[in-house]
Amino acid sequence: MNKVLVSDLLSQQGLDVLRANDDFEVDVDLNLSREALLGRIAAYDALLIRSATRVTKDVIDAATRLKVIGRAGVGVDNIDVQAATRNGILVVNTPTGNTIAAAEHTIAMLLALARNIVPAGISLRNRNWQRNDFIGVELYGKVFGTVGLGRIGREVACRVQAFEMQVVAYDPYISASAAEKMGIRLVDRETLFRESDYISVHTHLNAETYHSIGESEFAMMKPSCRLINCARGGIVDEDALYYALKAGELAGAALDVFENEPATDTPLLDLENLLAIPHLGASTSEAQEHVAIEIAQQVINALRGQPVANAVNQPKIDPRTLDILGPYLELAEKIGSFHSQIVEGQISAIKIHYNGALFQKEDVTPLTVAVQKGLLAPVLTNVNYVNAPFLIKQRGISITETKSEMEADFANSIAIAVTTDKGEAVIEGTAFGSKDIRIVRIDQLHINVRPTGYILLIYNSDQPGMIGLMGTILGEHGINIADMTVGRSSLWELAVTLINVDTPVPRNVLQTIAAQKKIDFVKQVFLP
Secondary structure: OEEEEEOOOOOHHHHHHHHOOOOEEEEEOOOOOHHHHHHHHHHOOEEEEOOOOOEOHHHHHHOOOOOEEEEOOOOOOOEOHHHHHHOOOEEEOOOOOOHHHHHHHHHHHHHHHHHOHHHHHHHHHOOOOOHHHHOOOOOOOOEEEEEOOOHHHHHHHHHHHOOOOEEEEEOOOOOHHHHHHOOOEEOOHHHHHHHOOEEEEOOOOOOOOOOOEOHHHHHHOOOOOEEEEOOOOOOEOHHHHHHHHHOOOOOEEEEOOOOOOOOOOOHHHHOOOEEEOOOOOOOOHHHHHHHHHHHHHHHHHHHOOOOOOOEOOOOOOOHHHHHHHHHHHHHHHHHHHHHHHHOOOOEEEEEEEEEOOHHHHOOOHHHHHHHHHHHHOOOOOOOOOOOHHHHHHHOOOEEEEEEEOOOOOOOOEEEEEEEEOOEEEEEEEEEEOOOEEEEEEEOOEEEEEOOOEEEEEEEEEOOOOHHHHHHHHHHHOOOOEEEEEEEEOOOOOEEEEEEEEOOOOOHHHHHHHHOOOOEEEEEEEEEO
């Protein structure tokens, strides 16, 4: 008998799918405390949740029988996925179930913002007939900018084209030809912010996107621009948005999500040019039914050993392959992720070179898939070893592999080149034994860095005092340096500095470093 615990509200249709199986016993117990969940979880094979239940490491360690965690929705921020992976527990979600609901909600916010629907409706309910106070603006012929062209971003773009809007997009992880087929013009971030009459956010929240739309971005926008965020709270700097709206730097904004929810105390609610909704993007009866049925079926498949479409963590790889290539699987994924977080321009091609005798006799397909998974994981919420190649192909990015037996500087290494419209960048890595992986080269500069945690990548002039300057800035902001490596060609020329730090570096500190003389480029990378 497979025992399933449902600890968050799930549509009845999903429960019916589970209970239709004679070998499934389903218990629904909502609003369990952490202590209660810890006390009960050992008895279950599957746990179904939404956003309320927090599945922490201690819960996972106590779940001695658990085989699968199902998230009825997209985000898995409330699940310790790494702990689940270490314990051999599959984590699955439902990334497509609420796509249409979220896209339609974005359009609803767009129209309501443009035509002052909410304040006009409130005014009339107060028995006022003040038509001249609520004159709106049209969508026809305007420029719509989407930050991100994933599933929801594409659906939104398709719908605004019906209003005969011009669509521009910023998304480095799709080729220009793939966007062109959708009638979308790819641009850089600055161009999108400067040209757009409406801007909609469709990325997920991570270290790179946190507060990525803030004071400097608002300064680029037209005073007539309107901003919509139905993606994730925290992407938009709400303090900066407040001042931009109050100062008239923006005509209006519509937020469905907030950095801290419930957002009942934010001063943004005092502004008349803000449309605020309490996180309703996926709140349609159809979406709730879809995700409930989808997650129920995935849990059934997982417990019966059948294929699962939306695994968040890595599926099982055969033990022999894992034993031989294990460190290189981790390395390949981390190099892909590193590339993703520092990329400049639109990606068109990935070239992977396998160097050394190990790769001549082994199938490198899992490694190539790991690179693709790593490249997309920082920007998409549901990438795994099954769907990564499909997503790469869908985005018009070509993949090539080459091999050589020449040992070069290391017995075995992987060099991954990413080509964009702005050039090509190469990152090479190797493994020393089964547990020590290193990135050893960026372009032509040799380095030695552990690819883990928060890392600052800095291109700077190779001259005295530069390391001290960076260290001083970080120290003044309470950021501890764990390790540092420098790659250089010759004195006074360009060098690359990589700094491992114990905590994330805030955006304002990154901007302070980037503003220093003799520093050309600063990016923060997070490699879990």
